[in-house]
Amino acid sequence: MDLTILATSQLIEYFKQYFPLDEKERYELIRLFAEKQVKRRHYILQQGDVCQYYTFVVTGCFKMYHVDQKGVEHNLQFVAESDWIADLSSFYSEKPSLMYIEAIEPSTILQIKKADLLYLFINHHKFDRNFRIITEQKYMELQNRVLENISSTGEQRYQSFLARYPHLASRLPNSQIASYLGITPEFLSKIRSSLVSKDKS
Amino acid sequence: MDLTILATSQLIEYFKQYFPLDEKERYELIRLFAEKQVKRRHYILQQGDVCQYYTFVVTGCFKMYHVDQKGVEHNLQFVAESDWIADLSSFYSEKPSLMYIEAIEPSTILQIKKADLLYLFINHHKFDRNFRIITEQKYMELQNRVLENISSTGEQRYQSFLARYPHLASRLPNSQIASYLGITPEFLSKIRSSLVSKDKS
DNA sequence: CGAAAATTTGACATGACTCAACTGGAGTGG
DNA sequence: CCACTCCAGTTGAGTCATGTCAAATTTTCG
Numbered sequence: 224m225d226l227t228i229l230a231t232s233q234l235i236e237y238f239k240q241y242f243p244l245d246e247k248e249r250y251e252l253i254r255l256f257a258e259k260q261v262k263r264r265h266y267i268l269q270q271g272d273v274c275q276y277y278t279f280v281v282t283g284c285f286k287m288y289h290v291d292q293k294g295v296e297h298n299l300q301f302v303a304e305s306d307w308i309a310d311l312s313s314f315y316s317e318k319p320s321l322m323y324i325e326a327i328e329p330s331t332i333l334q335i336k337k338a339d340l341l342y343l344f345i346n347h348h349k350f351d352r353n354f355r356i357i358t359e360q361k362y363m364e365l366q367n368r369v370l371e372n373i374s375s376t377g378e379q380r381y382q383s384f385l386a387r388y389p390h391l392a393s394r395l396p397n398s399q400i401a402s403y404l405g406i407t408p409e410f411l412s413k414i415r416s417s418l419v420s421k422d423k424s
Numbered sequence: 425m426d427l428t429i430l431a432t433s434q435l436i437e438y439f440k441q442y443f444p445l446d447e448k449e450r451y452e453l454i455r456l457f458a459e460k461q462v463k464r465r466h467y468i469l470q471q472g473d474v475c476q477y478y479t480f481v482v483t484g485c486f487k488m489y490h491v492d493q494k495g496v497e498h499n500l501q502f503v504a505e506s507d508w509i510a511d512l513s514s515f516y517s518e519k520p521s522l523m524y525i526e527a528i529e530p531s532t533i534l535q536i537k538k539a540d541l542l543y544l545f546i547n548h549h550k551f552d553r554n555f556r557i558i559t560e561q562k563y564m565e566l567q568n569r570v571l572e573n574i575s576s577t578g579e580q581r582y583q584s585f586l587a588r589y590p591h592l593a594s595r596l597p598n599s600q601i602a603s604y605l606g607i608t609p610e611f612l613s614k615i616r617s618s619l620v621s622k623d624k625s
Numbered sequence: 626c627g628a629a630a631a632t633t634t635g636a637c638a639t640g641a642c643t644c645a646a647c648t649g650g651a652g653t654g655g
Numbered sequence: 656c657c658a659c660t661c662c663a664g665t666t667g668a669g670t671c672a673t674g675t676c677a678a679a680t681t682t683t684c685g
Contacts, residue, residue, distance in 0.1 A: 289571055289575070291575055295575075297571060297574050297575040298574075299567060299570060299571055311560055311563065311564050311567075312564045312567075315560070344553065344556075348549040348552060348553070351549060351552040351553040351556050352545065352549070352552040352556075354556050355545075355552050355553075355555050355556035355559060358556060358559045358560050358563055359512055359516070359559050361563060362512065362559055362562060362563050362566065363512050363513045365563065365566045365567065365570060366500060366512075366513075366566065368570055369500060369566060369569055369570060369573065370490055370498060370500055372570065372573040372574065372606060373498050373499075373500075373573065373603075373604070373605070373606030374490070374492055374496075374498040374606070376672070376673095377672080377673070378672095396630090396631065396632090397631075397632070398630095398631065398632080402574075403574070404574070405573060405574030405575070406673070406674085407673075407674060407675080408631080408632075408633095409632090409633080409634085409673090409674075409675080409676090410672085410673055410674070411632095412631095412632060412633055412634080413633085413634085413673090415632095415633095416633075416634090577640070577641095578640080578641070579640095597663065597664090598663080598664070599663065599664080607641070607642090608641075608642060608643080609663080609664075609665095610641090610642075610643080610644095610664090610665080610666085611640085611641055611642070612664095613663095613664060613665055613666080614641090614665085614666080616664095616665095617665075617666085626685105627684100627685095628683100628684095628685090629682105629683085629684085629685095630681100630682080630683070630684095631680100631681080631682070631683080632679105632680080632681070632682080633678100633679080633680070633681085634677105634678085634679075634680090635676105635677095635678090635679100636675100636676095636677095637674100637675085637676090638673105638674080638675070638676100639672100639673085639674070639675090640671105640672080640673075640674080641670100641671085641672075641673090642669105642670080642671070642672085643668100643669085643670075643671090644667105644668095644669095644670105645666105645667095645668095646665100646666085646667090647664105647665080647666075647667100648663105648664080648665070648666095649662105649663090649664085649665095650661105650662095650663090650664100651660105651661090651662090651663100652659105652660090652661085652662105653658100653659085653660085653661100654657105654658095654659085654660105655656105655657090655658085655659100
């Protein structure tokens with residue numbers, strides 16, 4: 224049995240949210256996306272490498288992060304089922320990435336190479352549209368995050384993260400969430416214990 | 425003389441960076457984008473209104489900001505010549521916006537309505553591609569900003585802003601830059617004076 | 626079960642905010 | 656051309672938010 228077809232059918236379902244795909248388009252997805260299993264703590268991108276693939280997460284969960292000069296990790300994003308991940312800047316420029324993309328859970332992914340994605344864009348312009356819409360949605364999310372970063376305290380950002388991404392919050396260690404919020408794990412721990420005492424009162 | 429054609433020619437030049445346009449496409453741009461003059465301190469979007477237009481800035485400069493419950497402004501972005509501005513979230517959902525978009529300088533803009541933009545996407549798929557690329561680039565920029573927000577001090581973010589957007593920094597009052605960076609104007613002033621004494625030594 | 630990782634806690638240090646007072650231009654009107 | 660106002664920017668004192676480091680505790684997973 225060809226597992227790729229199973230995984231790809233999830234990708235096809237995903238695209239149907241936006242626009243129905245015809246048979247030729249479905250065929251191209253099956254042909255151009257390669258399935259891969261990734262173990263927990265394994266990388267699909269490491270700092271210094273060029274990001275070669277645009278990745279669709281079928282099952283599992285990843286984090287993309289940067290490591291600064293002091294060796295501290297800063298989580299830029301988490302992605303789980305039916306979501307996309309790539310370091311776009313490295314992917315399009317073909318320059319070494321500053322990021323790591325690491326599996327937080329054992330995961331199944333579908334990957335497409337840059338040349339194949341460009342082929343898709345040129346020959347099936349529906350994908351230009353799909354990726355325009357996907358990117359616009361991610362842009363809005365990111366804009367929201369920036370707004371919170373410049374206007375809210377760590378406590379407010381934490382509560383907002385819990386409310387917005389409950390499916391992620393329950394799967395992630397707090398230290399990872401702290402890194403995403405831009406605070407230290409110690410400080411997040413203090414926030415959490417102060418929330419507990421607020422709840423009681 | 426039709427000034428719209430002059431302004432639109434700048435828009436056409438802008439699109440040429442990505443892909444050349446044929447005559448029909450140029451004609452559609454001229455037909456669907458409306459030129460407008462905006463005076464300093466005037467708004468093209470106010471909180472509570474639906475964002476009706478996707479706006480291309482021909483000359484001048486705008487800021488998009490949110491006003492929180494305490495009445496404090498938080499600058500989400502600045503845009504100047506040959507750049508785009510809209511509250512995408514309100515534009516696509518047609519729900520009231522939480523943002524203001526205000527001219528910082530007397531400006532000339534070109535605006536397109538949602539229905540006309542969708543018409544463009546459907547009938548000239550090159551624009552799906554152009555806007556996919558534009559949004560991808562803005563996404564990368566925003567991702568960079570998030571990374572700085574969660575990993576750097578106010579001083580580092582200020583220096584990085586000066587280096588990355590010199591054409592904006594020279595035109596903006598410091599209080600506006602402080603709001604963009606997520607710090608108070610007083611604190612930015614202290615950062616600036618500490619940088620001066622560092623320079624001397 | 627045991628080792629390693631994650632979380633909590635406390636003392637202290639620093640970044641950043643608040644508020645209020647002061648300074649120094651950039652208009653504006655006489 | 657001067658006096659006046661107004662607003663952005665600066666400065667200082669006190670405070671709050673968050674970071675640092677180290678140690679204790681709990682949880683996770685092999």
